[in-house]
Amino acid sequence: MKKDKAESLVFEIKDKSELMIDLAYSSLIYDNRIIAEEVYDLENLIDELYQDLQRETLEEVKNRKLLVDDALTLMKLAQAGEQIADAAQEIADVVLRDVELHPVLKDSIRESDIVFTRVQVDEKSILCGKTLGELKLASETGMMVIAMRHGNRWLYGPTGKTRIDPGDVLFARGPEDGEKHLIELARGETREI
Amino acid sequence: MKEKKHHSIFGILQRAPKDKWKKEEFSELEYEPVSVKDLLTEMKDISELIIDLAYSAVLFNNEEIAEEVKFLEVRMDKLNYDIRMMAMLAARTKEDAEQLAGILQVAEAAESISNAAGDIVKMLEGKTRPILSRIFQKADEKLFRVQVSSTSKACNQRIGDLKVESETGMRIIAVRRGDYWIYNPRSDTTITADDWLIVRGTEEGYEDLSKFLKGKLKVLE
Numbered sequence: 259m260k261k262d263k264a265e266s267l268v269f270e271i272k273d274k275s276e277l278m279i280d281l282a283y284s285s286l287i288y289d290n291r292i293i294a295e296e297v298y299d300l301e302n303l304i305d306e307l308y309q310d311l312q313r314e315t316l317e318e319v320k321n322r323k324l325l326v327d328d329a330l331t332l333m334k335l336a337q338a339g340e341q342i343a344d345a346a347q348e349i350a351d352v353v354l355r356d357v358e359l360h361p362v363l364k365d366s367i368r369e370s371d372i373v374f375t376r377v378q379v380d381e382k383s384i385l386c387g388k389t390l391g392e393l394k395l396a397s398e399t400g401m402m403v404i405a406m407r408h409g410n411r412w413l414y415g416p417t418g419k420t421r422i423d424p425g426d427v428l429f430a431r432g433p434e435d436g437e438k439h440l441i442e443l444a445r446g447e448t449r450e451i
Numbered sequence: 452m453k454e455k456k457h458h459s460i461f462g463i464l465q466r467a468p469k470d471k472w473k474k475e476e477f478s479e480l481e482y483e484p485v486s487v488k489d490l491l492t493e494m495k496d497i498s499e500l501i502i503d504l505a506y507s508a509v510l511f512n513n514e515e516i517a518e519e520v521k522f523l524e525v526r527m528d529k530l531n532y533d534i535r536m537m538a539m540l541a542a543r544t545k546e547d548a549e550q551l552a553g554i555l556q557v558a559e560a561a562e563s564i565s566n567a568a569g570d571i572v573k574m575l576e577g578k579t580r581p582i583l584s585r586i587f588q589k590a591d592e593k594l595f596r597v598q599v600s601s602t603s604k605a606c607n608q609r610i611g612d613l614k615v616e617s618e619t620g621m622r623i624i625a626v627r628r629g630d631y632w633i634y635n636p637r638s639d640t641t642i643t644a645d646d647w648l649i650v651r652g653t654e655e656g657y658e659d660l661s662k663f664l665k666g667k668l669k670v671l672e
Contacts, residue, residue, distance in 0.1 A: 265582065269589045276502065279564070283495065286557070328582045334574050335586070341567035342502065348560035352553040360550035363557060366491035371635065372499060372622075397620040397656035402592070418591075436617040 267311040271339035278346035297350035381424035382446030391418025400436030405429040498561035505568035517572040527565040601644035602666030611638025621652035
């Protein structure tokens with residue numbers, strides 16, 4: 259068994275729950291049921307992780323691999339992550355209902371400090387064929403890619419190893435001036451990162 | 452930058468709220484007409500900021516940031532109350548009510564997020580432990596603390612002009628200036644020598660930004 263399995267589980271819960279909020283808000287902006295459904299799936303995953311974590315933490319305490327205080331810290335962090343995941347699911351639930359979204363929902367999220375953007379990558383773009391890690395998109399443009407659509411396939415929470423191909427649709431979160439830069443890069447209008 | 456609504460509390464220099472805020476917030480708890488959109492925008496902004504603040508509070512073992520989280524949590528309660536009032540007044544037909552119910556559900560979710568943040572900062576009452584930093588170290592986007600040197604070109608410049616976020620990907624969550632804090636600084640917030648910044652982003656972004664803020668790098672690119 260891996261030494262810090264409980265720690266890794268908590269990290270995954272924390273990381274996924276934050277991604278879920280971003281996905282939930284962007285599903286609202288784009289009235290996008292596919293993203294909203296992914297939030298639902300992630301919520302189920304987090305429930306499972308949370309249960310695994312509870313068992314794992316107890317085991318590690320029993321085997322004296324983990325101090326009681328550390329175990330409590332892990333459980334509390336995981337619980338907060340679980341609560342955040344539930345909240346994200348509530349938001350996604352609004353999108354999945356058969357009621358047209360109130361225009362205020364989109365407007366209020368657009369007016370926020372952080373914008374969500376969606377852009378398709380043109381074959382002329384210098385992003386093509388490169389990984390997110392090579393491009394350092396997040397540190398160069400301020401835009402964090404939270405989801406991608408590659409043909410019919412969706413990828414949520416891409417990593418540095420994820421490659422961008424022509425035709426991919428990127429969903430990203432970041433500041434307003436970063437949005438413009440990312441759109442120009444993806445459309446091939448600028449070649450400078 | 453669009454003009455912010457009158458009641459937003461972000462980006463404003465404020466003293467770390469101690470015992471005073473509780474009374475002030477509750478005495479304010481009366482109905483005032485504000486648009487549902489403004490309320491929801493602020494709730495959404497708080498819901499994103501408050502998690503970063505809560506994690507920063509436990510990671511840096513900082514009581515003052517924890518106080519701000521508690522303050523925002525109370526503020527969120529008030530906003531949620533106001534938005535319910537406004538939504539009820541706005542509903543005329545069944546269709547209105549259906550759409551407005553969606554808004555209230557999102558507002559409720561934003562409030563749940565702030566409650567989770569409140570639970571996170573309660574961990575400060577115990578001791579913060581190395582296990583926390585180990586978990587935070589694993590993330591792609593991490594939280595960092597950095598002080599601005601008087602030799603840095605950032606001094607007396609506005610955050611918006613420096614384009615901190617689009618040049619480095621680092622988002623400034625809070626600024627500490629002497630006894631004061633500025634939470635979620637806006638693009639017109641000026642950076643001053645000796646400010647402490649709490650920022651969130653990748654390690655590469657942080658490397659550039661910290662060199663710049665320490666005066667080792669003349670420009671941000």
